[in-house]
Amino acid sequence: MTSYRAPLKDIRFVLDDYLAIDRYANLPRFADAPAEVTDAILEEGAKLLEKAIHPLNASGDVEGCTFANGVVTTPAGFREAYNEYIEGGWGGLTADAEWGGQGMPRVLGLVFAEMMSSANMAFGMYPGLTHGAYDAIEAHASDELKRIYLPKLATGAWTGTMNLTEPHCGTDLGLLKTRAEPAADGSYRITGTKIFISAGEHDLAPNIVHLVLARIAGAPEGIRGISLFIVPKFLVQPDGSLGARNGVACGSIEEKMGIHANATCVMNYDNAVGYLVGEPEKGMRAMFTMMNAARLGVGMQGLGVAEVAYQNAVIYTRERLQGRGLKGTEFPDKPADPIIVHPDVRRMLMTMRAFIEGARAFALDAGIKADFAHSHPDPAVRREVEDYLALVTPVIKSYFTEKGYEVATLAQQCFGGHGYIRETGMEQFVRDARIAMIYEGTNGIQALDLVGRKLGSHMGQLLRTFFHPIDRFIAERGTDPKIGKPFVQPLARAFAKLQQATAWIAEQGLRDPEEAGAAADDYLELFGLVALGYTWARMAETASAKLADGGGEDKAFYENKLITARFFMERMLPDTNALALRVQAGKAAMMALPAEAF
């Protein structure tokens, strides 16, 4: 059986030391979230996740959701745990106070997203999707729709879903066939079939709010003719109580590799009552609001599963006795040494750790920027961070989920044969982590988004928000006596590779979009490595500064941060060399084979 302890110490390091969020106490939301408040929140939340929600992870996987007569039953314990989650107010942590939320900063929501995915990824998808629906309605829907739906979604009393994919189209939504017929009362009647709808049906909440992409009768073909609708499972009466069942039902659920405790549904819409969100034919814009938040959330799933897999690998490798150290016996009183003495086990643990701590800091930095984008008083700051988030969202989604899967696989490897057995729970982490590379836009699509849309956007305006600070940091710190040589100079070398690769794509991609496409996946990984390299160099700076002050009772913590930073620079960042060469290899050999020759 697995265990989970929320990594509060490292989270506090990131929030307090690295990001110094107390700087923002003058800003909305942050004003209500001083360290003592967020401390209490995180500790209480951690208890719930560790004690009530993580213990359902393995049983939820084994039992899975069951389907009969249109009804989906979640695994034993899920209803009680979800009620506890809602009653504790956790569903509304970052929702606006206006709609019944707690109004905490979004960065705290991201912390929770990581912890929730560690504790129980399948469980976490219910509130995760609800947040997405909340965001889309809050940003785009009419006041009347907001009044009806937001209070229920803010608290998690009802849950949300995203209905995009159809049997014949996932990536290319322009092909979608679901139709919306205008009704006399201003609502619409929705008819069509959606597939792969996570949490499309369940027994955790009395109502489910489906956000559905459909084409209004007469709208143009393709992506431009699509609108977004709210389709509630039960119609809502004027007094807010639930009325008749709407014309939407779950037709079946999928047997799948993992996330068994969250049903993946075929949803059949048969003349279902729907309410237009925003303007007609502007559905994709509204859906992107939801998807961008969801993509950050999926990135946090990669990180969260990595963290819990790592924790369990640490426990096992400290306890499992086998063989002796390569330099001789290290624990003469034991029949064998614990396997953590072995370099190859250390290699796996350090690789996991260096990804996890770097990714967490990078993501929470983005979380602060998400707060700024939402509610910073200065519109110039809002624009700047919006550009930054648009740029890094596909990187967080794709790089974090690739690495999350790799880390889960490494953690399983630490268990040897025992990792392949269901009982230890390690193989579930691998199976669960796998979906995050696929849904919310496959990682290949994220890479295309990065090179095709984000790089070229407004002549590199987005890219500047990432490149300029790194440039400045390298210029200012490259010869720093403490961090210059071990941390900033490796970053500078990697950054130079990224700049070369960027220039190559800009030039070649302009001439031939397939060149950009051929480079996209390697470029995204290169970008992710430099992002974490920059983060690690700055964390090393933070830790060095703390140690210069003596480090206090956390001296060992800061020293370990420097060791992990060094491991990242020496063992992980060098991959940028290979990736830059791959990017610049061009498309020729990749595209030359005729399709029928495969």
Place this chain on the structure above:
Amino acid sequence: MTSYRAPLKDIRFVLDDYLAIDRYANLPRFADAPAEVTDAILEEGAKLLEKAIHPLNASGDVEGCTFANGVVTTPAGFREAYNEYIEGGWGGLTADAEWGGQGMPRVLGLVFAEMMSSANMAFGMYPGLTHGAYDAIEAHASDELKRIYLPKLATGAWTGTMNLTEPHCGTDLGLLKTRAEPAADGSYRITGTKIFISAGEHDLAPNIVHLVLARIAGAPEGIRGISLFIVPKFLVQPDGSLGARNGVACGSIEEKMGIHANATCVMNYDNAVGYLVGEPEKGMRAMFTMMNAARLGVGMQGLGVAEVAYQNAVIYTRERLQGRGLKGTEFPDKPADPIIVHPDVRRMLMTMRAFIEGARAFALDAGIKADFAHSHPDPAVRREVEDYLALVTPVIKSYFTEKGYEVATLAQQCFGGHGYIRETGMEQFVRDARIAMIYEGTNGIQALDLVGRKLGSHMGQLLRTFFHPIDRFIAERGTDPKIGKPFVQPLARAFAKLQQATAWIAEQGLRDPEEAGAAADDYLELFGLVALGYTWARMAETASAKLADGGGEDKAFYENKLITARFFMERMLPDTNALALRVQAGKAAMMALPAEAF
């Protein structure tokens, strides 16, 4: 549902064009295997695998083996398919004619191992383990034991198992507790518990021959005190018929991530009659005979699963319509283009293909050398190829299985959301492939074997068998007008990295074995890449020579070989740059953290 077509065209290219096995027609075994004979064998075998055994792959996964009252029942259809396999003589393809086998070259056995793992990895483990038991008994047991067991194992009438692991020890067999008490009749009584015994119990054959590591009473502690025993499930009577049930029974089977159609058993030995194989306390040597063959076989599992996953990804990406090509519509008559037009899909397909074709050629070259090791008349040749095989076996086991898992994951990714659904069968390939990185010695252990044992062995004597031919090839072909620049020069750069890394390990590892251990995993991958780079450069030479003659009706085949070779050189071989840097980073950051700091 998945499909499988044995890649006979590429196999024939490797055997006939690349390896030119007709050169060896004067050697034992090869003399009986001219191309027309092996052609007929491969085609007949392919039919059986494609039509009878592959169709049981998915159903075997869903149904799995069941256990009740000590009896394991294989999934529906397995008994019939196994009978068909045995009756066709496939079990004895490479076994000696003296024992009832067909006496075909071992390289053909390796071809079959790949095809079998593609068709149905869990099924293939039954004959695979039987071959291992056959080899160990043939090499080490007394004539009497050979006479009793080899005819049954040669044909697959009975199956074999390897019993090494115990609950408290897998990698460190020195800790094992299973005891052997000498009996008056010269046999032994075996008592103990073994775990993770693949095919330890099943209903495919009337008898199971367990090869069991145990310690004879009074033998020294540790690895040096271990002996190897035959423990049959049913005792064999003097006339060869089956007698009483022996004191060995399956106690339970594991719930695991994959290979559900092959039971992983806890085996309880309670005063079971066992027969010593070879000399007392020399059990590890005999077990290594079995393990080395088994490790090559596990490498072929990596390759085999990669091949079938790739084939299904090709079919899907050619059929799935979604979006349009990056340069515009390519199939105007269809509602969307097939996704194979996209560079990122091509990247995945070419990556799979370049690994698979390179790995196949490298492995079958090793297969020929395995034949030489077994029966070449010149003892100098035998020694040379034994050294070579000792060196490359851990590379084939580890590199092939790492890549096999990666390829299965990439193939699943080509399916988007559909790849996560059980129905398409793609996620089973990932789950099945995963075990190959763990069993028969984890991949970390393979890497340690390579750097700790094989590199330093007899002052680099093993290494020379790999390095010298590459050196020669580069010297002779580096400026070849056709293959020099695109193929041999990239190989030369990668080989230089491998030489540097080797020198670094030789120097640092001598000083501190943990330095070698810290470098081992990256070094093995670097080695594997250079091995495939060398193979691809030579395949390019073969294809170029064919094309210089016009190429005949296979002109396009040879041209595609050159394109794939180029992809490997441009997109995969550059990883050697990063790996060499990692190797030379040293152990400091990897080992610095105290164990309790994780």
